[in-house]
Amino acid sequence: MQNKKKNLLQVVMDNLKFPLLAILFSFIVGALFIVWTGHSPLVAYRELFSGSLGNFGRFGESLLKTTPLIFTGVAFAFAFRCGLFNIGIEGQYIMGAIFTVGAGWIFRDLPGGLLIILLLLSGILGGALWAFIPGILKAKRGVHEVIVAIMLNYTALYLSNYIVRTVLNPSVLLGTEKKASTVMLPEHGRLLHLSKIMPAFGYSSVNIGFLIAVITAIVIWFVLFKTTLGYEVRSVGHNPYASEYGGISIAKNITLAMVISGAIAGLAGAVTVAGLSYKVDQAAGMPGYGFSGIAVALVGQNHPIGILASALLFGVLANGERKMQMAGIPKEVVGIIQAIIILFIAAEQVAKYLPDIKKKFFKNKTQEVQK
Amino acid sequence: MSKRVISLMMVVMLVGMMLAGCASKPEPAAEPAPAAEPAAAEPAAEPAAEPAAEPAAEPKSELVMGMITDTGGLGDQSFNDSAWLGLEEAEKQFGIKRQVLESQSADDYSPNLVSFAEEKTDIIYGVGFLFVEAMKAAADQFPDQKFAIVDSSGLEKPNVAEIVFAENEGSFLVGVIAGLKTETNKIGFIGGMKFPLIEKFEYGFRAGVKAVNPDAEVIVNYADSFDDAAKGKEIALVQHQAGADIIFHAAGGVGAGLIEAAKEEKFWAIGVDQDQSHMAPENVLCSMIKRVDVGVLSVAKSVVDGNFQGGTLLFDSKNNGVGYSDKAGNLTDDLKAAADKYLEAIKAGTFVVPATEAEFNAFEAPSL
Numbered sequence: 001m002q003n004k005k006k007n008l009l010q011v012v013m014d015n016l017k018f019p020l021l022a023i024l025f026s027f028i029v030g031a032l033f034i035v036w037t038g039h040s041p042l043v044a045y046r047e048l049f050s051g052s053l054g055n056f057g058r059f060g061e062s063l064l065k066t067t068p069l070i071f072t073g074v075a076f077a078f079a080f081r082c083g084l085f086n087i088g089i090e091g092q093y094i095m096g097a098i099f100t101v102g103a104g105w106i107f108r109d110l111p112g113g114l115l116i117i118l119l120l121l122s123g124i125l126g127g128a129l130w131a132f133i134p135g136i137l138k139a140k141r142g143v144h145e146v147i148v149a150i151m152l153n154y155t156a157l158y159l160s161n162y163i164v165r166t167v168l169n170p171s172v173l174l175g176t177e178k179k180a181s182t183v184m185l186p187e188h189g190r191l192l193h194l195s196k197i198m199p200a201f202g203y204s205s206v207n208i209g210f211l212i213a214v215i216t217a218i219v220i221w222f223v224l225f226k227t228t229l230g231y232e233v234r235s236v237g238h239n240p241y242a243s244e245y246g247g248i249s250i251a252k253n254i255t256l257a258m259v260i261s262g263a264i265a266g267l268a269g270a271v272t273v274a275g276l277s278y279k280v281d282q283a284a285g286m287p288g289y290g291f292s293g294i295a296v297a298l299v300g301q302n303h304p305i306g307i308l309a310s311a312l313l314f315g316v317l318a319n320g321e322r323k324m325q326m327a328g329i330p331k332e333v334v335g336i337i338q339a340i341i342i343l344f345i346a347a348e349q350v351a352k353y354l355p356d357i358k359k360k361f362f363k364n365k366t367q368e369v370q371k
Numbered sequence: 372m373s374k375r376v377i378s379l380m381m382v383v384m385l386v387g388m389m390l391a392g393c394a395s396k397p398e399p400a401a402e403p404a405p406a407a408e409p410a411a412a413e414p415a416a417e418p419a420a421e422p423a424a425e426p427a428a429e430p431k432s433e434l435v436m437g438m439i440t441d442t443g444g445l446g447d448q449s450f451n452d453s454a455w456l457g458l459e460e461a462e463k464q465f466g467i468k469r470q471v472l473e474s475q476s477a478d479d480y481s482p483n484l485v486s487f488a489e490e491k492t493d494i495i496y497g498v499g500f501l502f503v504e505a506m507k508a509a510a511d512q513f514p515d516q517k518f519a520i521v522d523s524s525g526l527e528k529p530n531v532a533e534i535v536f537a538e539n540e541g542s543f544l545v546g547v548i549a550g551l552k553t554e555t556n557k558i559g560f561i562g563g564m565k566f567p568l569i570e571k572f573e574y575g576f577r578a579g580v581k582a583v584n585p586d587a588e589v590i591v592n593y594a595d596s597f598d599d600a601a602k603g604k605e606i607a608l609v610q611h612q613a614g615a616d617i618i619f620h621a622a623g624g625v626g627a628g629l630i631e632a633a634k635e636e637k638f639w640a641i642g643v644d645q646d647q648s649h650m651a652p653e654n655v656l657c658s659m660i661k662r663v664d665v666g667v668l669s670v671a672k673s674v675v676d677g678n679f680q681g682g683t684l685l686f687d688s689k690n691n692g693v694g695y696s697d698k699a700g701n702l703t704d705d706l707k708a709a710a711d712k713y714l715e716a717i718k719a720g721t722f723v724v725p726a727t728e729a730e731f732n733a734f735e736a737p738s739l
Contacts (some may be wrong), residue, residue, distance in 0.1 A: 158651065283477070326490065
């Protein structure tokens, strides 16, 4: 027992060591950049952290920023564990959001609790449907999921814009003047703000969506590592042909992994709509949570619990950026810090293989010399 | 293995430090930087004495004005920049201090408003009508905080100044110019996204064309973007191939592509928001002007003078909030005279320029 515990600690430390170093280093490089722009890094980082952790309200805003990143990070990781690169999270998120608004209108007369559950389910449905397309195409026809998913991102964006402009526009449903956003979600279909329970959160809009995100991450961890389904998904990810030989269907698991990944992404859209925006705007570009999710998953080592931590890091950075901007420091600094963290985490993979490469290289050399 | 990784990191770190040392030499202010770095990694723990003194050094009597951009951000050569210009002017004239927050996504509007409000910023500008819902909530949360929103009206809050423009009137004038100038009787319009604000440009422009040249056809396309210049160029080329010899845009950064296409294929473009003739003096016929800077400045002035009021502030042809401009001198006197004739009529209230599709369909061109 004692032995096992120590091992666990060791495992955790081994996994944390590199990300922590990468974060430290990225802050140092970020400081260089700040100095280069003629500001003091001390002021910048003080603003960054007081802006995101300074008081409960600001911490709440950081959690708010963290919420969608947990979802999209976990969504990406789930597909990635099956060897799939789900770059379509953006589109699945958009579909989840627009489905939620649609359901909010259709079921507007239902009582609060039931309505909220329906809203979340319809978000899940929207994302899952959108991810099913690349999933089934990959499983049945071997079409690369990246290409289909990228295309579907744009399809989702423009489809959503069209729906915002027509079907769900308040001018159509309520007869008001035309707006660039959908009808608002009914009051009783909105997620509870945590400030209602804990007044310390102040003006922050952080809501129970954050708790839903954390629960989702834990559930996905359980599914991935403690169930047959998770085992099969990971097995296909490691080696599809060996898995098939062992009686695991590649097609079924690829489709399933994609659909579950999309469902989580759709849930992210639902939670954002129900907890924060209450509507969908006509958008000129991607919301960006999906792409950030890829980075979050990478830094979190594609492990749901790691993703909780890395999403929090990204959320803190993104929220602290506000105060930094107000102090006159370019917002790009935060982008640079994030980029360097990602770079170093990616570099870890290179570093891991470095000994192998060296060995091969020298082996070849010695062989040449012998010849 | 792990030792290898750590030593690798250490080496990179050292190299980084050395680079920092080299880079900072030309700037004397940067000298203390390398020493500050180790502390910078954990700044939240203990705020150092030196930076804490800094905000206190600023004179407290100065007004601070905060501006929040929409997702277009600064550098859009359109209304975010124009609004920022207004605050720059306010800085020059009244010595106020200006701050900006750029929104990464629509979900940032609300937190950005709250951030400024918590700092007790003297007035907070939200640039773009997309702020409307967030502004409504913030205005209720902070009843003593002054707000201003650009391009939106109808909130009717005592603490929100709503700066709106008669884009249809300015667009009408350049429509008149385009209608008279065209040789092919085909004119193009590129909109950013199809929502009411941009439709004001579209229908104002089409009404202007219709008023002077009922036979001319206006080809309308929407780019579904405000920053994709490549798409703007593509649409402009397609419209030009279809025969359009003058193309007007109301699409922010997309318009840069139109102007580039105009330069390459030698046809006329009409700029928007600001005078865009500097981008291609030979090929920008004129520009429709929307003085976001004037609107922002006048609200800033009211804050400085202490007579700030909530409610709608309309900037139209009467107070020169919209109009046309021709810095490159491409307009003949005849064209200017025609446009000015309509401008006077609009000012005098002789006719009303349509702003929506319904109004456009009912629009009867006035005979002047």
